[in-house]
Amino acid sequence: MLRDITLGQYYQTESCIHRLDPRVKLGGTILFVLSLFFFRNALGYVAAVLFLGIVIRLSHVPFRYMVRGMKGILLLLLLTVVFNLFLTPGTPIVTVWRIRITWEGAALALTMAVRLTLLIIGSSVMTLTTTPNHLTDGMERLLGPLRIFKVPVHEVAMMMSIALRFIPILLEETDKIMKAQIARGADFESGNLLKKAKALVPLLVPLFVSAFRRANDLALAMESRCYRGGEGRTKMKPLIYQRRDYAAYLCLFLYLAVSISLGRRTLSLPL
Amino acid sequence: MSIILDHVNYIYEKDTPLERKALDDISLVIPDGQFIGIIGHTGSGKSTLMQHLNGLIRATSGSIYFNGEDIYDRDYDRKKLRSRVGLVFQYPEHQLFEIDVFRDVCFGPKNLGLDRREVELRAYDALRRVGLPDELFYQSPFELSGGQKRRVAIAGVLAMKPEVLILDEPTAGLDPRGRTEILEQIKKLQRETGMTVLLVSHSMEDVAEYVDRILVMNQGRILYDDAPKAVFRHYRELEEVGLAAPQAAYIMHDLRERGLPVNTDAITVEEAAEEIARAVRAAGGLPGMTGQRI
Amino acid sequence: MGIVKAEKLTYEYIRRDEEGNVEGLVRAVDEVSLDVKQGEFIAILGHNGSGKSTLAKQINAILYPTEGTVWVDGMDTKEEEHLWDIRQTAGMVFQNPDNQIIGQVVEEDVGFGPENMGIPTEEIWQRVEESLRAVGMYAFRKYSPNKLSGGQKQRVSIAGVLAMHPKCIVLDEPTAMLDPNGRREVIRAVRGLNQVEGVTVILITHYMEEIVHADHVFVMDQGRIAMEGTPREIFSQVERLQDLRLDVPQVTLLAYELQNRGLPLPDGILTREELIQALGL
Numbered sequence: 001m002l003r004d005i006t007l008g009q010y011y012q013t014e015s016c017i018h019r020l021d022p023r024v025k026l027g028g029t030i031l032f033v034l035s036l037f038f039f040r041n042a043l044g045y046v047a048a049v050l051f052l053g054i055v056i057r058l059s060h061v062p063f064r065y066m067v068r069g070m071k072g073i074l075l076l077l078l079l080t081v082v083f084n085l086f087l088t089p090g091t092p093i094v095t096v097w098r099i100r101i102t103w104e105g106a107a108l109a110l111t112m113a114v115r116l117t118l119l120i121i122g123s124s125v126m127t128l129t130t131t132p133n134h135l136t137d138g139m140e141r142l143l144g145p146l147r148i149f150k151v152p153v154h155e156v157a158m159m160m161s162i163a164l165r166f167i168p169i170l171l172e173e174t175d176k177i178m179k180a181q182i183a184r185g186a187d188f189e190s191g192n193l194l195k196k197a198k199a200l201v202p203l204l205v206p207l208f209v210s211a212f213r214r215a216n217d218l219a220l221a222m223e224s225r226c227y228r229g230g231e232g233r234t235k236m237k238p239l240i241y242q243r244r245d246y247a248a249y250l251c252l253f254l255y256l257a258v259s260i261s262l263g264r265r266t267l268s269l270p271l
Numbered sequence: 272m273s274i275i276l277d278h279v280n281y282i283y284e285k286d287t288p289l290e291r292k293a294l295d296d297i298s299l300v301i302p303d304g305q306f307i308g309i310i311g312h313t314g315s316g317k318s319t320l321m322q323h324l325n326g327l328i329r330a331t332s333g334s335i336y337f338n339g340e341d342i343y344d345r346d347y348d349r350k351k352l353r354s355r356v357g358l359v360f361q362y363p364e365h366q367l368f369e370i371d372v373f374r375d376v377c378f379g380p381k382n383l384g385l386d387r388r389e390v391e392l393r394a395y396d397a398l399r400r401v402g403l404p405d406e407l408f409y410q411s412p413f414e415l416s417g418g419q420k421r422r423v424a425i426a427g428v429l430a431m432k433p434e435v436l437i438l439d440e441p442t443a444g445l446d447p448r449g450r451t452e453i454l455e456q457i458k459k460l461q462r463e464t465g466m467t468v469l470l471v472s473h474s475m476e477d478v479a480e481y482v483d484r485i486l487v488m489n490q491g492r493i494l495y496d497d498a499p500k501a502v503f504r505h506y507r508e509l510e511e512v513g514l515a516a517p518q519a520a521y522i523m524h525d526l527r528e529r530g531l532p533v534n535t536d537a538i539t540v541e542e543a544a545e546e547i548a549r550a551v552r553a554a555g556g557l558p559g560m561t562g563q564r565i
Numbered sequence: 566m567g568i569v570k571a572e573k574l575t576y577e578y579i580r581r582d583e584e585g586n587v588e589g590l591v592r593a594v595d596e597v598s599l600d601v602k603q604g605e606f607i608a609i610l611g612h613n614g615s616g617k618s619t620l621a622k623q624i625n626a627i628l629y630p631t632e633g634t635v636w637v638d639g640m641d642t643k644e645e646e647h648l649w650d651i652r653q654t655a656g657m658v659f660q661n662p663d664n665q666i667i668g669q670v671v672e673e674d675v676g677f678g679p680e681n682m683g684i685p686t687e688e689i690w691q692r693v694e695e696s697l698r699a700v701g702m703y704a705f706r707k708y709s710p711n712k713l714s715g716g717q718k719q720r721v722s723i724a725g726v727l728a729m730h731p732k733c734i735v736l737d738e739p740t741a742m743l744d745p746n747g748r749r750e751v752i753r754a755v756r757g758l759n760q761v762e763g764v765t766v767i768l769i770t771h772y773m774e775e776i777v778h779a780d781h782v783f784v785m786d787q788g789r790i791a792m793e794g795t796p797r798e799i800f801s802q803v804e805r806l807q808d809l810r811l812d813v814p815q816v817t818l819l820a821y822e823l824q825n826r827g828l829p830l831p832d833g834i835l836t837r838e839e840l841i842q843a844l845g846l
Contacts, residue, residue, distance in 0.1 A: 010669060012707060064287070132669045165669050168711050179327050180366045183358040184427055185350070185382025202378065205368035209413070217664035224625050224657040225667075225725065226649050226681040236676035236689045313714060313744050417613050444741050446612040446771045448810035473744045476815060513746055518815035522837055529846035540815055544822035551828060551844075 011128040017059040018129045021245040022138025028252050029126045035259055036115050044263020045114055051255045052122055061128045066121045077116055084109040132164035134237065140230075141239050154230030162218065170211060177206050274301040274324060274356075274435065274467075279333035281319055281491075293319040294330070295491040301435070301469070306461050308478035308499070309471045311488030312513050317471050320488065321437050324469075325356035354383055357433030361440045363424030367412035372398070372423050375412050379431040390430075397430035398423070400463075402456050418449040422456070429460075436460075437469040442477065454481055475517045479503065479538040487514065500536045519543040526550075566639060568733050568765050569601040569624055569655065573633035576619055576788075593619040595788035596633070601767065601781075603732065606759045608776035608796075609769045611785035612810035617769050620785065621737045624767065625657040638732060653682060655733040656726030660741050662718035663710075671713075671721050672697070672706040678729040689728075696724040699762060700754045716747025720754050727758065733765035734758065740772060748772065773800075773814050777835050784809060801833035816840055 017025075032048070039045055056063060070077070090104030127135070136157040143153045178188065181202045188199050281294035293316050301307065311317045322328040323335060326342055326349040335342050342352055360366070369375035376394040385393070398408060401422040407415065412423055421441065428436065441457065442450040458481050461468045472478050478485060478499065485502045487495040489512045495502045503509075506516035506524070515521075516538070523535040523543055533550045537543040576594040579587055593616045601607050611617040622628040623635050626642040638654045640647040656678075659665045668674030672693050679689045697703040700720040710718055719739050726734055736755065740748040752775050759766045768775065776782055782799045784792035786809050792799055799806070800813045803821045812818070820834040820843070830843050 010709060012670075012709060131673065133673045161669070162667065165667070165710075169663055176360065177366055179322070180358075180360045180363065182327060183325060183353055183360070184366075184379040185354055185431065186378075187350070187382070202366075202368045206366050209368075210365055214661075214664045217659060217661055218667070220627060221657075221659055221665035222667060222677075224627060224652055225678040225729065226652050227677070228649070228681065232683045233680050234683050234686060234689065236673060236680055236686060236693070238686055312746055446810055447773070447812040448612060448807075451812075515745075518837070519819060522816065522819060522840060525837055525841055526844070526846060529841055531844070531846055540818050540822060543819055544826060547819075547823060547844075548826040548828065 010131050011061045011065055013060045015058060015060040015129065016244065017055060017125070019244065020129075020248050021239055021241055022130050022134045023142055023239060023241075024245045024248045024252075025126045025130050026135070026138045026142060028248070029123055031252060031256060032122050033119050035256055035263075036118055038260050039263030041263060041265060043265065044259050045111075045118070047255070047259035047262055048118055051259065052118060052125070055125055056121075059125060059129050061125070065128060066124045070117065070120055073116070073120055077113060080112045080116060081109045084112050132161050135164075136161040137235070137237070137239060154233075158230075166211075166214065169214075170207070173210055174203070174207055177203055177210075273303060273338070275299070275336040276323070277334045277336070279323060279330045279335060281316075281323065281328065282331045283319075285331065292491050294323070297333070297491075297493060299486070299493065299496070301467060303434075303467055304465045305467055305484055306458070306482045307467075307469045308482035308485045309469060309488060310473070310475065310478060310485060310514065311494075312473070315488040316491040317488045318439060319491075321358060321439060321469070321471060324435070324437060325358045326352045327358070354379070354431040355433055356435045356437065357428040357431055359425050359428050359436070359438045359441065361443055363427075364412075364417070364420030366424060366427075367420060370411065371409045372403070372412050372415070373408045375423060376426045376430050379427055383431060393430045393432060394426070397426040400429055400460055401426045402452075418445055418452065421445070421453060425457075433466070435467040435469065437471070439471045440473065441470070442472070442474070450477070457481070475503075475515060476519075479517045479519075489514075499538055503538050504536075523547075566636060567600045567602040567605075568638055569599070569767065570636045571597055571599050571623070571630075571633065572635075573598055574620075574623060574630045574635055575632040576623065576628060577631045593788050594623070594630075597785075597788070597790055598633075599783060599790070601733075601765060603765055604759075604763050605765055605780045606756070606778065607765075607767045608779035608782045609767065609785060610771060610773075610776065610782060610799075610811055611769075612771065615785040615809075616788035617785045618737050619788075621657070621735050621767070621769050624655050624733075624735050626651045627657075649682075653678075653729050654731055655735055656729055656731035658719070658722050658726055658734065658736040658739050660738040662715055662722060662742065665722050666710045666718060666725075669709060670706075671702065671708050671710060674710065674721060675706075675724045675728050678725055682729060692728040692730070693724075696727040697721075699727055699758065700724045714747060715743040716750035719743065719747070719751045723751070723754055723758070727762075727764070731764065733767065735767045735769070737769050738771070739768075740770060740775065748775070771811065773812060773817075777814065784811070797833040797835060799833075800835060 036048060056066065085101060085105050086099060088102055088105030088108050090102035092100045092102050093106065094101050140153055140157040147153050186199060186202055191199065276297050276299040279294055279297040283291045283293040297320065309317045319328060323330055329343065337352060340347060342349060367375050369378065373394055376397055377390050380390040380393045403419060403422050403426065407419065412420060415423065425441065438457065441453050445453065454477055457468060457470065460466065470478065470482060482499060485495065485497065485499050486493055487502060494512065495505060503516040503520045506520055509516055519540055520538050523533050523537050526533050526547065527535050531550050533546050537546040574594055574597045575592065577590050577592050580589050580591050582588050597620060609617050609620065619628065623630060623642065624637060626648055629643050635642045637651045640651050642651055666674050667677050675693045675696055676689050679692050684692065694703065697706055700723050702717060702720050702724055705713065705717065710721060713721065740751050743751065755766055755768060756778060758764045770776065777796050779796055782794060782796055783790050784799060791809055792802065792805065800817045803813050803818065806813055814835065816837055817834055820830050820840055824830050834840050834843060
């Protein structure tokens, strides 16, 4: 159940997307996500879907892995759709009792759903094709200039990388503790909110104890492997732009130019 | 009164690239009061099998009957089943959460909806049964030693008064004395209460010493299901699947090959010593009995 | 002086109750002296709570002696300026394989130590490859650690230490959480390091079968060295070991039981072959 969350999970395979510099992928993802908010019509989204489709194809990651990441936000997606569908004023399509669905609402709900889906799948492509270490490396480099303002860029990057590594471990642990407490008659499902919250204590206490123990162990292990912050550290995989990275940037800007010029056009469709 | 598994299959992560048959056509009868060892290496399906027995995992196909009732029946009380088939996971001390030992053990019976008196009686009884000294009852469970924590965790399940007790690697991570102590305690418990006990273990030596029957699991199937002596006769086949018989069994086979007429069914150190001494005496002492040195 | 030397090493810590009041002083290590020579395979046995892990952490300068001194390759662990040299000279592998792997990909994890040491990129790759080959994990270099078995994870941890080119590796119960196959894998890798690479090994364990090949064994109890000698010398004393909450390999125990039944066997039989030979077969 809990393991279905693929956000932040690396999918091991060889592809040109995997080999790209993480800065390209990070920057690309940010630009892609931003582009989604510029579109005024369906053409822009068509371009975005096409672009994303090509990238997914190139990445050799099975499509269902991307979709799996969606499960975690299904509720959010549903809520967004429902809110927009029912609460947007405009020309009504159907009216049942006091609930009214409008053209504007339907359009907005659809736009939001498409936008959110593209956003999540787009960022999953990045996390699925980039090792978290690589990703944090990329972030460290992109945010590097902030260091002059005393922002602990390396430390933050390292912490994120570790958090990402421990997510699957802690999820598995949660699963295990949950099962063990269920075997002792614990009930995590029934009852009102208060009862449910109380039922979480036998799950959360052992989980926190374990997480602290792991953190402590890990700190020891890192220190004993001579970790002493970012200073004087060399990189096993230093980030150097290759020709393919420049090519990727080019593709990205092409996409932006095409999709935004298409997407900003005023068409008869209200999207 | 028994557990019956009828052609149970379990497919892990069905319809994904990780799809794998974790249990493959398991049929099995577990009668009352037996002490059973389940052996197999990591990923052989033994943990999955255990979790089927108390309904934590539902079989993809096949049926499981507990005391004659199909546990997958619509109106079967599976919550109750969990209290009747007690399951102690590996490293159970990681599940302790209460302020003191006694309250932690109360958690199980309290969930059964018993009245306070009964809950406390059961907790007290369970703690006595696992051999935890009284003065530790009101200590924080986090301050106990490894072996003590494990006892508390086992008591936490025992307090639900299960008819069947399943223990996953109860000795993992303990030191040699700790291992023997826990196993002895379980044996004693089994004898005194007549409970059915299933012991999942990696250690052939441990299992050989304590159980009446061994299930050897491999790739989701039951490879052998027999008395320990009979199972360890297949020591060559066990090796092929990455397992091994107890060392004592090998020694007996070696000795027999080299011409000492011993019965190769000895599987514990005690039995082996008895048997070798008998064979040596029968042969009129060792061939080079005078001060053989290595 | 050997690669690791301890003289009257004592380590105490303050035990506090739940409110943080001092309850007393615990002497976890009590006047331990030992001298380990370069290239030796040392085993430290002891039941849970005997002080063996605390001792191990002294060698890596994670803890410092309260009294007495520890030298690693001639460097006093109490002197701050040697800290990183000491950790690089005496690497450490811990019990829980999940809690010591930092990288999300095997090779990145092995490169973590050299990165911290400021080794040039090129050489990091060389070291990573060598280390992974030495523990037989090179084929898995692109894997996520989460996809590996316990034994494989521990071998990755060993490679991670090896890539720092240590003279000595301290392994603190590296097999306690593994199944028998995983244990065998790890011990085989450790023996390989010792014999092929000439790395000094200090193995802490409570599995008796794992120390049969050690050059020298220390048995700890209540923070002190209770016994010391070759595996044969140690395993000759079955009752003493049992008193210390330990046991002996099954073969040794069998030979001991046979002695008790009047068979004239030598003490400290360690392998099946030795037993058969001793029985004159």
